[in-house]
Each structure stands twice: as C-alpha cells, then as structure tokens.
Amino acid sequence: MTRAQYDYSSHTLVLTGACGSIGRAIAQRFFDSGANCVLTDLDQDSVSAFADSLDPTGQRVLALALDVTDPAKVDAVMQASHDRFGPIHALVTSAGLYDDAMVADMPDAQWQRAIAINLDSVFYTCRAAIPFMAEQSAIVNIASLAGHRGSRAHAHYAAAKGAVLSFSRSLAVELAPKIRVNAVSPGLIDGPMVQNLLSLTGSHFIDQTPMKRLGQPEEVASAIAFLCSADASFVTATSMHINGGLYIAS
Numbered sequence: 001m002t003r004a005q006y007d008y009s010s011h012t013l014v015l016t017g018a019c020g021s022i023g024r025a026i027a028q029r030f031f032d033s034g035a036n037c038v039l040t041d042l043d044q045d046s047v048s049a050f051a052d053s054l055d056p057t058g059q060r061v062l063a064l065a066l067d068v069t070d071p072a073k074v075d076a077v078m079q080a081s082h083d084r085f086g087p088i089h090a091l092v093t094s095a096g097l098y099d100d101a102m103v104a105d106m107p108d109a110q111w112q113r114a115i116a117i118n119l120d121s122v123f124y125t126c127r128a129a130i131p132f133m134a135e136q137s138a139i140v141n142i143a144s145l146a147g148h149r150g151s152r153a154h155a156h157y158a159a160a161k162g163a164v165l166s167f168s169r170s171l172a173v174e175l176a177p178k179i180r181v182n183a184v185s186p187g188l189i190d191g192p193m194v195q196n197l198l199s200l201t202g203s204h205f206i207d208q209t210p211m212k213r214l215g216q217p218e219e220v221a222s223a224i225a226f227l228c229s230a231d232a233s234f235v236t237a238t239s240m241h242i243n244g245g246l247y248i249a250s
C-alpha cells in the first residue's frame with residue numbers, strides 16, 4: 001500500500017514535541033513532502049540532532065528548544081519561524097506527557113503539570129501562531145482516545161485531552177474561514193509513551209483493538225498530513241480517531 005503524497009513545497013510546518021515518536025514521524029512526513037519544518041522540543045541538542053538527520057543542509061529545517069508551558073518562549077518561537085520562513089501553513093501540537101496516578105493519590109503538582117503540558121500549551125501555541133498563519137492554513141492538535149473515553153489512573157491526562165478536543169472545536173469556529181482547526185485522537189501508538197501501560201496490562205488493549213495491533217506513528221502522521229492538505233479543505237472543527245477501532249470496542 002502506498003501512502004498519499006501531498007506537495008507541501010513552500011509550505012511551513014511548526015511542530016511541538018518534535019522529538020517524540022509521533023513528532024518524528026510528522027516531521028519526516030512533512031519534510032518528505034517538501035515543507036519547511038520548524039521543529040521544537042525541550043532539549044536543544046536532541047532537536048538539533050534530529051533536524052540534522054532530516055536535513056543536513058539546514059535549509060528547510062529550523063530546530064528550536066521550547067518548553068511549551070512557557071508562553072513567552074512560545075511567542076518567540078512563532079516570531080522566529082516567521083522571520084525564517086514567512087507565514088505558517090500547518091501548526092501541529094504534539095508535545096505531551098502521559099504519567100500514572102490514581103486521583104486519590106494525585107498531588108496538586110502532578111495534576112497541574114499534566115494540565116500545563118497537555119492543555120495550557122495548546123492554548124499558548126495556537127494563540128501565538130494565529131497572527132502568523134497563512135490563508136487556508138491548518139492547525140491540528142493531538143488529543144487522545146483518553147480524552148473521549150477517560151482512562152483509569154490517567155484522569156489528569158484524560159481531562160486535559162478532553163479539553164483539547166473542545167478547545168479545538170471552539171477555535172475552529174473563531175478562525176474560519178481562514179484557518180481550519182481539527183484534532184486527532186490516537187489510541188495505542190507504538191513508542192515510549194505506551195510502554196509502561198503495556199508492561200502493566202500485557203496484551204489486554206491489543207486484544208480489545210479490532211485491528212489487533214498497536215498503531216504506528218506514521219499512521220498518525222498520515223492522518224495529520226491529510227487534515228493539513230487541500231483534500232481536507234472542508235474539514236474543520238472535528239476530531240479523527242486513529243485507534244484501530246478501540247474506541248467502540250470494550
């Protein structure tokens with residue numbers, strides 16, 4: 001099976017959480033489609049090394065350290081992106097934190113950190129990008145299956161991701177018709193984020209998934225590439241499930 005190819009030459013992607021497993025797949029997909037890529041993550045060395053591996057010439061990639069919980073730094077990244085590449089055509093918020101705690105045992109600081117990284121950051125990033133977004137551009141916020149269904153021992157994460165879904169729908173109404181805003185909701189996607197869950201639950205969730213496997217980061221990147229493309233020109237204010245059917249099976 002061949003994946004659809006979009007022509008993103010002379011387009012610019014701004015991506016948070018670029019060094020994550022899904023972030024890397026998104027960056028690769030957009031870079032291979034010709035886009036300029038502004039890649040951001042917490043650690044400058046890691047994001048620079050990833051950027052070098054994508055584009056050793058450095059011509060189409062800008063690597064910037066960014067803690068998405070710091071609104072002033074988020075503002076500075078959008079300005080730097082615009083200074084280097086001009087208007088932004090695609091904004092994807094992939095930074096996220098998934099840790100475990102039962103509500104009865106959850107300290108305030110753990111709740112607040114989860115909300116800051118998974119929700120506040122999406123507000124800061126979208127708000128900062130708006131003045132720099134091109135006509136007919138697209139925002140995709142990465143939510144989660146947990147934001148629809150809830151998740152035992154992840155109430156903080158699920159609450160934040162559920163809010164990302166409603167935030168994205170609200171923003172879509174505010175920014176139409178210039179900018180489309182959608183969310184994607186991955187289920188269990190191969191990578192470090194789900195390793196702890198799998199070690200605790202074994203094959204339970206894979207058995208529950210009609211497709212009988214984990215998703216691959218490239219499958220999330222494909223959905224995002226579609227949502228940012230002209231093929232999705234009438235698609236806004238929605239969320240796309242990418243979970244092999246786990247959403248309806250339980």
Ligand SMILES: NC(=O)c1ccc[n+]([C@@H]2O[C@H](COP(=O)([O-])OP(=O)(O)OC[C@H]3O[C@@H](n4cnc5c(N)ncnc54)[C@H](O)[C@@H]3O)[C@@H](O)[C@H]2O)c1
Nearest residue numbers: 017019020021022023067068094095096144186188189193
């Ligand atoms: N992997 C899954 O199964 C899955 C399922 C549902 C949703 N998601 C969501 O998809 C997105 C990407 O997940 P992933 O699997 O690539 O996770 P990952 O853990 O591999 O990557 C997350 C990235 O976010 C970065 N990050 C964390 N805190 C940050 C901060 N304060 N500022 C900037 N960057 C920060 C990390 O450095 C890391 O590179 C996340 O939003 C996650 O919640 C993932």
